[in-house]
Amino acid sequence: MSEKIPATVITGFLGAGKTSLIRHLIENSDGRKLALIINEFGDLGVDGDLLKGCGNENCTEEDIVELANGCICCTVADDFLPTIQKILSRKDRPDHIIVETSGLALPKPLVRAFGWPEVRTQVTVDGVVTVIDGPAYRDGLFAANPDAVQAQREADEMLDHDSPLEELFDDQINCADMIIFNKADLLEESEISTAAAELKGRLRPQVKMLQTSHGKLDARILLGLGAAAEDDLDTRPSVHDDADDHEHDDFESFVLEVGEITSPDVLISKLEAAIAAEGILRVKGFLSVKDKDMRLVLQGVGNRLQHYFDRDWATDEERISKLVIIGEHDMDQAAITKLILG
Template sequence: MARRIPATIISGFLGAGKTTLIRHVIENAKGKRLAFLINEFGDLGIDRDMLLGCGLEGCTDDDIMELANGCICCTVADDFLPTMEKLLDRPDKPDHIVIETSGLALPKPLVKAFNWPEIKAQVTVDGVVTVVDAKALAEGRFADDEDAVQQQREADEALDHDNPLEEVFDDQLFCADIVVLNKVDLLDGAQVDVLEAELQTRLRPGVHLVRSDQSGVDPAVLMGLDKAAEDDLDARPSHHDGADDHDHDDFHSFVLNLASVNDPTALEMMLKSLIEQYDILRIKGFLDRPGLPRREVFQAAGPRLQRYFDRPWRDGENRRSELVVIGLHTIDEAAIRAHLSDWSIPAAAE
């Protein structure tokens, strides 16, 4: 049988550093023909555009494909399989495929999709990589007291104490072959040691954990694992085993269409305040800075915000500031839009 193309699935919660990790892989491809499938949660494709704007060799339209019709683990038949078939029909097949799931995706249903006959004959899951935000974990964002939750459930069976974020995080860890503990530069050594020890108790036997900052992991560590994960599903437990899918009603996303931003510092201060007030999980997108030739990337994961210029605006391109906001299903979209009304484009002009 002809050699099957290896595929690496990169999982991890919102803002953990998955796209940065992919950029590092592109920078260190060393002549390999790589293809990338980027999955987004929300209506606006941001991550693919960030990669195409990075100015790196290998960031081409043909090699970076986007799956923006919903979470990849819920749209396998309608979106993922046709995209893979299109990729595999190319005469210049890639040496390796890298798939970035959305921060809300469960990796196991995607691994299962590689058992579809159309895919299995040509591709194998070389390994699943889960990126973890060390700083967020140290802040307790995924350190719920499971014993206390169980006691509450037993005390009142009518109460729903499920934590969807915890379930997503657990499933991403349970399916991993390598866990990248990212952003360790934001903590001291003792904190990192504690986090690593805690994570090791949650991982399957034989799963490796590596530390990184800026997602700077050698691709040789992440690729060539030869795990054939699609043949190893029973060893990868999930909170959702036996279910058809998982419920994205737990989360809500919406797009903010903003006018040109003359004072990005003021906008950043406002967004930081809204993140704290409304428990926004993630913001990402682009800003149009009038008079400046390059677009500005804006990202926020929890309380940490980042802005940088990535590429020039193209001739004829619509210079518009657009941000995707992601939160739990209870997030108050109307209130957030009201706070940002001074920056927003009137609905009739969109």
């Protein structure tokens, strides 16, 4: 089996310096081919056009995907996971994946999403990196422009958590494997020392903290942390743990043999009913349709299902009809089976 692709999650409030950090990383990637998933928005946030214009052969325009449909931790099934799977399906797979979150995102649910069955065998969370605006932290503001953060919150119709900035900040640093204390050039040495002492008292013992200016950090330091954060969630406390236990819990899957079908539309109708009733997150598979020489591909995320014929069945190939059903750990497999096959 091929080695897992490492992924780095970069979080931090709007304006903390994530753009500068990521662009410097692209320009100094030591030959690594990078793929970026960008979820920030707003004038002070990550500018996709800026990153796409960096002209680095190791990170082309095709390697940068922007997710603008809401806070990434609230749209895991609809946006983030299909994007990861699209990257993994490419022939020229990246050496490293960088995921830049919205400043309003809860990092722990996003890390938990890497436990998705089709992802965890191919990707590991190399580390969670939290970027802190040094002067803002000194002033007790967390973000340099709280009004811009509030505007970001109000503009995101998909946001399903309304947390105070301090709670979000706690989640960001509690989930981190590395803290980047940015804009250090705008602070006095005594201010940096005071902030560092305060922060270290709030961090898990093993968390590394570095100070930077303009997000300039050697890729050899930022990448290759080897944290495997998806397997280390219990040590990363969150004030939202109780609220998220059901919504973002671990995933499981099972294979359902449906047999030869006579009508794709009938099966689609049954699947839609099962998805609505049992909260299925993903379905995919190949189907044999009666009196058809071609194989039917069926796949869906949430309640969006699509199907198409992709090729002829080979003469020596067994015409199988199987669906992989993916949902949360407590999904009722018996009820789903009855709805689809009944």
